[in-house]
Amino acid sequence: MSISIQSWSKELVAAVEEVFYGKQRVIKKILCALLSRGHVLLEDVPGTGKTIVARAVAAVLDLDFKRIQCTPDLLPADVLGVSIWSAEKQRFLFKQGPIVSNIVLVDEINRATPRTQSALLEAMAERQISVEGKKLPLPEPFFIMATENPVEFEGTFPLPEAQKDRFLLSLSIGYPDKTAEALILESQRQLYNPVEKLSPRFHKEDLLKFQEEVTQIHVDPALRDYMLALVQASREHPSVRLGVSPRGSLALYRASQAWAAMEGRRYVVPEDIRALVADVFRKRIILKSEALIKNIQVDRVVESIVESVPVPVFKEGV
The missing domain is CATH 1.10.8.80 (Magnesium chelatase subunit I, C-Terminal domain)
Structure with a gap:
C-alpha cells in the first residue's frame, strides 16, 4: 500500500510523541532533516530528552542506532573503527566503529578534540570514512544528531565554522511544560525504558524512497x-x-x-x-x-x- 510523505510524517511524529512528550515541532524538524539527507545540531542543557528522541526515531523507522559520548580522550579510531589481529585467522580484521550506523547520536560533540571532530566531518560531508587508506561507504540512510551544552564550556573545543556549516538545522528542545513533564514522571512507573516498547512503524526503504521524492x-x-x-x-x-x-x-x-x-x-x-x-x-x-x-x-x-x-x-x- 502506497503512503504519502504527509501521512508517514504524521504517524512517525505521533509514535515518537509516545515517549518524547510535548515537542511535536522539534520531532517534525528532525524528520525534515532526515528527509533532506541532512544532519541536526541540538544545543541544549542536559536532561531535555536528546537521547530519547534519537532512539525513538531510530526505533519507529527500524534503523540501526549508535551513541558516541565525546570526551577529550576520544580517538578517531574509537569513532571510525580499528583493525584487530585475529589469531584464529592469522590476519587483521576490521572492527567497525559506532559511526557505521543509520542514526548516530554524537553527545557533547564539542568535547571531542579537533582531530576527532575532523573524522566526523568527513562522515557528514561525504557519507564515507577513511580507514587505513581505504574508503568505506556509510549505510543509507545516514543521519547524525550532535549535541552541545550551551552553558558549560570548560574543557571543550568549539566547533569550527566548516563543521557547523555541515549541519542542515540547528535546534533547541527546551524545557518541557508542566503537563509534558508530568507525563515524563508517569512514564517512569515501569521497569524498562519506554523507548524499548516502541515497535517499527515503517522501514528504511520507505525513508529512502521519500528522500528521493523530496x-x-x-x-x-x-x-x-x-x-x-x-x-x-x-x-x-x-x-x-x-x-x-x-x-x-x-x-x-x-x-x-x-x-x-x-x-x-x-x-x-x-x-x-x-x-x-x-x-x-x-x-x-x-x-x-x-x-x-x-x-x-x-x-x-x-x-x-x-x-x-x-x-x-x-x-x-x-
Whole structure:
C-alpha cells in the first residue's frame, strides 16, 4: 500500500510523541532533516530528552542506532573503527566503529578534540570514512544528531565554522511544560525504558524512497530568489561579521522542499521557508564583536532579516 510523505510524517511524529512528550515541532524538524539527507545540531542543557528522541526515531523507522559520548580522550579510531589481529585467522580484521550506523547520536560533540571532530566531518560531508587508506561507504540512510551544552564550556573545543556549516538545522528542545513533564514522571512507573516498547512503524526503504521524492518538490523561481535574498541580507546585515554560506542556501532549499512534502504539498510556499529559516541560519551567522557587546542575539538578527525581505508573488502549484 502506497503512503504519502504527509501521512508517514504524521504517524512517525505521533509514535515518537509516545515517549518524547510535548515537542511535536522539534520531532517534525528532525524528520525534515532526515528527509533532506541532512544532519541536526541540538544545543541544549542536559536532561531535555536528546537521547530519547534519537532512539525513538531510530526505533519507529527500524534503523540501526549508535551513541558516541565525546570526551577529550576520544580517538578517531574509537569513532571510525580499528583493525584487530585475529589469531584464529592469522590476519587483521576490521572492527567497525559506532559511526557505521543509520542514526548516530554524537553527545557533547564539542568535547571531542579537533582531530576527532575532523573524522566526523568527513562522515557528514561525504557519507564515507577513511580507514587505513581505504574508503568505506556509510549505510543509507545516514543521519547524525550532535549535541552541545550551551552553558558549560570548560574543557571543550568549539566547533569550527566548516563543521557547523555541515549541519542542515540547528535546534533547541527546551524545557518541557508542566503537563509534558508530568507525563515524563508517569512514564517512569515501569521497569524498562519506554523507548524499548516502541515497535517499527515503517522501514528504511520507505525513508529512502521519500528522500528521493523530496528532491522533486517544485520550487517556483520567485521563491528560489526569495531564499537567495534572505541569504544575501544575512551577509549585508550591519550586525553580522560572517553571513550564510552557499551551503546554507542549499540547506534552506532542501529543507523547504521536505517541509512542503510533510505539509502534503508538491510545491513550496513562503510559509515553508519562514518556518525553517531561523534553524538553518542560526549557527551559520557570526555576529560582530560590537553586536555581542550590545547583547544582540542571532535569532533576533534572523527575525529582522526575515522582516526586511518582502515575500514575493509567486505561482502557486506545480
